[in-house]
Amino acid sequence: MIRRGFQAVIRLGHHRVLPGAPHILPRLNRTSAFGSSTDSLVSRFCLEKTDLKDYALPNASWCPDMLNLYQEFLEKTKTDGWIKLPSFKSNRDHIQGLKLPFGLAATSDKSDWRIFTRCLQVEGQGYEYVIFFHPSKKKSICLFQPGPYLEGAPGFAHGGSLAAMMDETFSKTAYLAGEGLFTLSLNIRFKNLIPVGSLAVLNVDVEKIEDQKLYMSCIAQSRDQQRVYAKSSGVFLQLQLEEELSQ
């Protein structure tokens, strides 16, 4: 069952008037907003000690390209300032102690939720991915291997599965780079199909942060960069999560 309050979803950023009038956004204390440093966001997001399962770790389904590039970036976490992001089964685990602003809350009689990109539990069947984030460069790399349950045209990943992977990579990047919380827009140009079971590398950059919005770009391509699968841009709205009061 869904509570009535669940329905009281604010209009995200009053989108229709956003471009010229960011001041009419939901009441927001602009002097105190977005004061959280990327470092503090990362350390809160990337719980070092936890019993939660991290789904962004190699398993037997990963193709050699994916494994090799994972190891390569893992090395860079020691020397080049990259961070491997953990990936729990729900965003609820990532934002423990925090909640969405403006009464955006949901309760239901189900206790079993999953973030969409971790909806399939059998290794290799659905989304296999890991995101590396570079705090000072404000960029991310996502290694993405679509499984046979993500199919569109026979043998190839569904365009929607790549769209979702881009949105998810944008989402984590936007949050850590500047408390980007909600997708305002997502524009994708598809160039080539991704064969099921192969690796696509998503390169995400934060282009600018302006008027309470993060502007990002993404290019998804083969490891050797010889084949571009798609290019996209995304805009996220900055909003601070609120501290959850203990009961």
Place this chain on the structure above:
Amino acid sequence: MIRRGFQAVIRLGHHRVLPGAPHILPRLNRTSAFGSSTDSLVSRFCLEKTDLKDYALPNASWCPDMLNLYQEFLEKTKTDGWIKLPSFKSNRDHIQGLKLPFGLAATSDKSDWRIFTRCLQVEGQGYEYVIFFHPSKKKSICLFQPGPYLEGAPGFAHGGSLAAMMDETFSKTAYLAGEGLFTLSLNIRFKNLIPVGSLAVLNVDVEKIEDQKLYMSCIAQSRDQQRVYAKSSGVFLQLQLEEELSQ
């Protein structure tokens, strides 16, 4: 294992030069192309007699809004020219006897594929949806209820899950309305979050068919049309499937 031929994916429509130069598309007999009528496409796509499971039928997880609107449109299939599209577990089932053009083929040692939007089998857990198509109006309605495994922000559907649902509804509409086969672009503006377990109604229109491309628009909203969840546009490339030669 993936055959080498699997990798030989053509560049979709040579996208960079598409706008001004559709003549350089993969060799296509333009006089004979796209000669299939919508009626023949629909009758081939909507197998009337089949043992395949149709996933676009009501189940216990459907909310009252979804059930009611489903019944309403089912009535319209009798009088108003709407068609309820079946939804099989893979596009392979929908295009039996046909194959992708230009050697776009995939083989693997797995026999278990699923179209992305039917990747979760437990009723109510993932995608619940049904698409109604109107051949002469070239429009579709998709009733979409996201389950708890499609979550993004706690309690709400992941933006990527809606993006994929839009892409899939565009895809089926584009194919039946004019042999639109591949997504070239997808642009989405998000307005409000969709609560998990509630109904979103996607209205899709084919705006025009020009230069081998189908241009479509979509608005996703609550049943009472008081809340817009997102608006989008999609462009699909027209390409004919090829007859599969029996072995």
